[in-house]
Amino acid sequence: MTVTAERGRTATAPARSRRLRAVLTKHWYAYAMALPVVVVVGLLVLFPLLQGLYFTFTDINANNIGNPVLDREASYEFVGLRNYLNVLSGDASYGAFWATLARTLVWTFVCVFLHYTVGLVLAMLLNRQVRFRGLYRVMLILPWAVPMFISAFAWRFLFNSQYGLINWLLELVGLPPQVWLGQSWLALASVIVVNVWLGVPFMMVALLGGLQSIPSDLYEAAEMDGASAWQRFRHVTLPGLRPVSATVVLLGVIWTFNMFPVIYLITGQNPHTRILITYAFERFFSGATRDYAIASTYGVLILSVLLVFATVYRRVLRAQGEEL
Numbered sequence: 001m002t003v004t005a006e007r008g009r010t011a012t013a014p015a016r017s018r019r020l021r022a023v024l025t026k027h028w029y030a031y032a033m034a035l036p037v038v039v040v041v042g043l044l045v046l047f048p049l050l051q052g053l054y055f056t057f058t059d060i061n062a063n064n065i066g067n068p069v070l071d072r073e074a075s076y077e078f079v080g081l082r083n084y085l086n087v088l089s090g091d092a093s094y095g096a097f098w099a100t101l102a103r104t105l106v107w108t109f110v111c112v113f114l115h116y117t118v119g120l121v122l123a124m125l126l127n128r129q130v131r132f133r134g135l136y137r138v139m140l141i142l143p144w145a146v147p148m149f150i151s152a153f154a155w156r157f158l159f160n161s162q163y164g165l166i167n168w169l170l171e172l173v174g175l176p177p178q179v180w181l182g183q184s185w186l187a188l189a190s191v192i193v194v195n196v197w198l199g200v201p202f203m204m205v206a207l208l209g210g211l212q213s214i215p216s217d218l219y220e221a222a223e224m225d226g227a228s229a230w231q232r233f234r235h236v237t238l239p240g241l242r243p244v245s246a247t248v249v250l251l252g253v254i255w256t257f258n259m260f261p262v263i264y265l266i267t268g269q270n271p272h273t274r275i276l277i278t279y280a281f282e283r284f285f286s287g288a289t290r291d292y293a294i295a296s297t298y299g300v301l302i303l304s305v306l307l308v309f310a311t312v313y314r315r316v317l318r319a320q321g322e323e324l
Helices: 004-024 028-056 082-088 098-124 132-147 148-157 165-172 187-212 216-224 229-257 263-268 276-285 290-317
Strands: none
Touching: 004 028, 028 229, 028 290, 082 290, 098 132, 098 148, 098 187, 098 229, 098 276, 132 187, 148 187, 148 263, 187 229, 187 263, 229 290, 263 276, 276 290
16 A cells, blocks of 8 residues: 555656646746746845844844944844733833724724715715716815825814814814813824825725616616615615625725824824834834834734734625625
8 A cells, every 4th residue: 555655656746747847838938027026026025024023033123233334243132932922911111012902993993984984975975966076076085185194284283272273163163172182082083083084085986986886777676666765775785885895994994004194193102092003113213222123023913913804804705705
C-alpha cells in the first residue's frame, strides 16, 4: 500500500509541473503585464504592513530608532507580546483601549445609520419626477465635492462658542449658547453632525442608482394588488436595494471607523472625541518620545477588528442569500 502511494505521488509531481509550465507558456503575457502591479502592491502595501506588524513586537520609539542624520544605529529590542498586553489591559496610559473602542463603535454606528437613513430618504425624494431635480442633485452632492479639510475648518468656525453661527441662532431664539467643541459629549455630537453632512451625498448617490435599477413593473404589479405605500417600500424597494445596501454599508463602516480628518481637524486631541485611529496618530506623532510600537499595535488591532467585522458581515449576507 505504501509503495503504491509513493509511486502515485512520484507520477503526480511531473504532471503538475507540466500543467504549470503549459499555463505559464500560454498566459505569459498576462503574467508579465500583472507583474509590475504585484511588485508595486507588495512594496506599497505588504511591506509597510509587515513592517508595522514587526514593530508591534518591539519597543521602537523616537529615541531608539536608527537615524542616519544623527549617525545613530537602531537600538530597539524585541519585547514579544508586551505591547498587546499593555494596550488590551485598558490602562489609561495606553489610550484606555476598551473605552476608546466603545466610543469608536458608537461613532461608527450612529454615523453609518444616519448616512444610510438620510441618504435613503433623499434618494427616494430625488427619484421622483420633481421640478429642478437636477439642481437639487447638484446641491446635495456639493458637500462631497468640497475638500474635507475646508469643510472641517468651516464647521469648526460654525461651532465656535463665541463667534459661531450656531450659537448666534440659539441666542436668537432665546436658548443658551453652548461650548460645542469643549471637553464634553457635545464635541462628539458635533463631529457626528459634520461627518453625517459629509457622508450623506455618497450614500444618496449610491442608493439613487439602486432605486433606478428596480424595475417599475414591480411597483405597478404591487399597486394592482392593492399594496400601500409602506408595503411597496417594504416588499419592493428594500429588497431591490439589498445588493447596493450591503456594499455601501460595509464601505461606510470601514471609512467611518477610520475617519481621522473630521475628528482631528475639528476637535484636535479631545478625549471625548478620541477614537482608535486618532489615538494611534497621537501616539505616533505626539509626545517627547514618539511611541511607534504602541501606534503600530493600535494599527494592527484596528485592522483585526475590521477583518472580523467584514468576515461576520459577509457570512450573514451569505446566509441571507446575498453576495458582496
